[in-house]
Amino acid sequence: MAWHKKPKTNITKLRILRIFVQLIMFFLLNLGFFSIGATWLVLPINYPKSLYSSSEDAFFLLQRMLTDSIVPLIPLASFFIIGSVFGRLFCAWGCPFGLFQDLIGVLTSRIKKYEPTSETNNSLRQIGEFITGATIIVSTFIGISLSLQNASVVENAFGIFIDQPWAVLSPSVFLFTVIPLLFWWGGIENFFIWEKFVLIDLVFWIRLLIFIFAIILVIYIPKGWCRWFCPAGIIMGQIGKHSILGLGRNISKCTHCGLCEDVCPMGVKILSHKPEKIRSELCTNCLDCMAVCPENALELKFL
Amino acid sequence: MRSNAKAFIVLGLGIICLAIALSPEEVTRFMNMIIDFTKSAKAGIPSP
Numbered sequence: 591m592a593w594h595k596k597p598k599t600n601i602t603k604l605r606i607l608r609i610f611v612q613l614i615m616f617f618l619l620n621l622g623f624f625s626i627g628a629t630w631l632v633l634p635i636n637y638p639k640s641l642y643s644s645s646e647d648a649f650f651l652l653q654r655m656l657t658d659s660i661v662p663l664i665p666l667a668s669f670f671i672i673g674s675v676f677g678r679l680f681c682a683w684g685c686p687f688g689l690f691q692d693l694i695g696v697l698t699s700r701i702k703k704y705e706p707t708s709e710t711n712n713s714l715r716q717i718g719e720f721i722t723g724a725t726i727i728v729s730t731f732i733g734i735s736l737s738l739q740n741a742s743v744v745e746n747a748f749g750i751f752i753d754q755p756w757a758v759l760s761p762s763v764f765l766f767t768v769i770p771l772l773f774w775w776g777g778i779e780n781f782f783i784w785e786k787f788v789l790i791d792l793v794f795w796i797r798l799l800i801f802i803f804a805i806i807l808v809i810y811i812p813k814g815w816c817r818w819f820c821p822a823g824i825i826m827g828q829i830g831k832h833s834i835l836g837l838g839r840n841i842s843k844c845t846h847c848g849l850c851e852d853v854c855p856m857g858v859k860i861l862s863h864k865p866e867k868i869r870s871e872l873c874t875n876c877l878d879c880m881a882v883c884p885e886n887a888l889e890l891k892f893l
Numbered sequence: 894m895r896s897n898a899k900a901f902i903v904l905g906l907g908i909i910c911l912a913i914a915l916s917p918e919e920v921t922r923f924m925n926m927i928i929d930f931t932k933s934a935k936a937g938i939p940s941p
Binding site for chain 2: 829
């Protein structure tokens, strides 16, 4: 049908625009490269502290504050304020690990993608929620233990998880912190100084394995890491499904063609949600559904 | 409870957290922590 052409062009334009915005955000998050140091910006995105970052990842800061026995007011404020107003908007438009996943999606667009069933989605999401909850509980426990006991006893008990438990497992730490430290630290003239490779230890191999798993996951399931395992995404999903900004569906225009569900990178079952607002913990307001709708039945709205 | 009401309750909580966090003592503590954090990252420790 003729109308298929217009949505296809729209969605290509929108995806290019989104990658462009993500690249600008990545540039703004790395102002340290231009000797602009740490800023006050605490964002609910998957971008841990790296060599040149000028912002803070809210979830990593939350862990850090809990393990230091500090009430994590600023990360909580970041999650609550940004999540309640914009939902998971930053996941689609500002997260560097989201950009990495989008780029992998573009590079492997010829490979057949899989859409898991609702049951698989829910089960894997529960694993992510469990990991997020466990990370917060362990971080709190480390903080309390450190303030009550000898630090060396606690360090022996928690081992590699003592600093920030999720940092050991997170593929974004491997991509944005470990790899740049291995290769870029010390300048281009020291690119292959082998002494730097003493940093390779057990934690390195654990991170590498999880990183490879994340890449394979994302090749076959679009935004697989965002959907199920990103702790910031899981927290933002719970807050963001009640956000002020969100997508609504005009039922007088909607023909239930299902194109919106087909293109949704997060696999949201848009047509099964109430039309006035799509309240899904997975929706990142990427607007792919809006761009593809031939009837313009979907719209971004406040309240 | 309507979703909009939930959104405003969470927004209010966020603003309260921010207001407490921006008290002068908290600001100093927070900035010191960020500075320490940046120094340790630049000292070559792989975990952030």
